[in-house]
Amino acid sequence: xxxxxxxxxxxxxxxxxxxxxxxxxxxxxxxxxxxxxxxxxxxxxxxxxxxxxxxxxxxxxxxxxxxxxxxxxxxxxxxxxxxxxxxxxx
Numbered sequence: 001x002x003x004x005x006x007x008x009x010x011x012x013x014x015x016x017x018x019x020x021x022x023x024x025x026x027x028x029x030x031x032x033x034x035x036x037x038x039x040x041x042x043x044x045x046x047x048x049x050x051x052x053x054x055x056x057x058x059x060x061x062x063x064x065x066x067x068x069x070x071x072x073x074x075x076x077x078x079x080x081x082x083x084x085x086x087x088x089x090x
Contacts, residue, residue, distance in 0.1 A: 043049075
């Protein structure tokens, strides 16, 4: 009977240690988030992008440009020149 009680107490202590470890990990995550110094990396997950809360690149807005803003960015490309090839098959 007494051995059974001791086993239960030891099992409870082990469970509490695991929970304490989880809580400590959560605290570390929250502290890192609160610090916030580092920029986010990579593309946001699709579910977050659907909410509209993250991503979209470096500018503001939805990323859709009006035709007038697209026209102002068009630059004439220099003419392509052919390079002489040393390959006799050409």
